[in-house]
Amino acid sequence: MSNYDPHVPEGIRLQKVLAQAGVGSRRACEDLIARGKVQVNGRRVTELGTRVDPQTAIIHVRGKRVFLDDSHLTLVLNKPRGVVSTMSDPEGRPCLADFTADWDTRLFHVGRLDTDTEGLLLLTNDGELANRLTHPSWEVPKTYVATVAGQVARGLGRQLQSGVELEDGIVSVDGFTVKGIHGDESLVEIQLHSGKNRVVRRLMEAVGHPVKALVRTRFGTLQLGHMRPGTIKRLDGEPLAALMRMVEL
Template sequence: MSSAGSAGTGSDEPEGIRLQKVLAAAGVASRRVVEDYIAAGRIAVNGETVTEPGRRIDPTSDVVHVDGLRVQLTDDHLTLVLNKPLGVLSAMSDDRGRPTLEPYVEPTGKRLYHVGRLDSDTDGLLLLTNDGELAHRLAHPSYEVSKTYVAEVAGDVARGVARRLRDGIELEDGPARADRFTVLQQRRDASVVQIQLHEGRNRIVRRMLEEVGHPVTRLTRIAMGPIRLGQLRPGQTRPVVGQELGQLMKVVGL
């Protein structure tokens, strides 16, 4: 715990800033409402529940959770959702001059990195962030962050395909299993399906669906953990803030 967290009264400079002021500035609630949260035991600083309204903290080093969700206390970190268009590489530059993520990052004025990747022929949700710890955990297999896709596939999907994918199939680099699989539309020569999994191997969705006899003709990622693409149009971005950011951090234990 930082020394600011245990400071008492006095000037803000050496002893930190009142918790109510920090959380109000972070957009959690008014100072008065934050005082009610403190009295109700809904706020924790560095893992310790705070019950006294006089608590001071250092926003640059202390970690605050409200109702179990972490609050971003400074504007140093930025996390965005991008609806990555088809044909765009999950890279910031390319020697061959192909479209990259750089035009979507440049307006922020920050050095953002993509979390994981989407193939150039896959569109949809891609997270961009300069929060190194968040990016590391989201990409690490041990946290098993789910990813949800909608795919247009060739053929009429038989009833047994869903069970095969949920039970697990064998690929050349090992077994793979879908957490969920749903047929959204059936047509004579094509189908639209939704598949959720927590694996991140290269082209895993395409390989799984091809293995069960339904090659992908269009693939879009619509969710990553609690973050959903929603109505964001291709090429558009939006910030991940507030409770949504807190839920994302909770998934990876932050």
């Protein structure tokens, strides 16, 4: 249910909030509201007198999330191998906090990569975003590139797509591609939506091809691209909006 009442004096007029967020001029924002292009907390708003609290309101314009201030923070990290996916480590090993000192806010890591795995890892101060991106019901797709032992047989992809039984249930992949075979190793790309612990390593071990090196190259709508290991950047604009639309935020 919506948490605003357009008839109470608290808050700021919606068109002013939208204009301050860079959506357009005050008049253009009023036109968007009048034409039913604006939603506040999941409810379409057409009344120009509507007031909102910029700190709590979730606003969409034409289906795209509008961020009202700089308090929202989502970061993309290319986690290097050897870094633990926690914000601190009692053993003194490199951890995620080593990369986030420039941001003074509590951050949640969105899922985790095991210490020996590198690649795309999200951190955010938005607890609801972190929860949705990791909840199995949203089936967020992930892509990994793995170097595995042995020469992969042609029919392995069909086997993996049909499902492989692990100790905590059957897991299937959404896609499997052999990128190359070099001596007694194969380079493969794996797409799946399971978020189970060390799932790629356990899956490939179960079919006789233990993982030697593993990189996550894609998470949801985001791709690692040319980010170097240890690089971290703030996610904003359309890339952030697309990620949030995927989980209906």
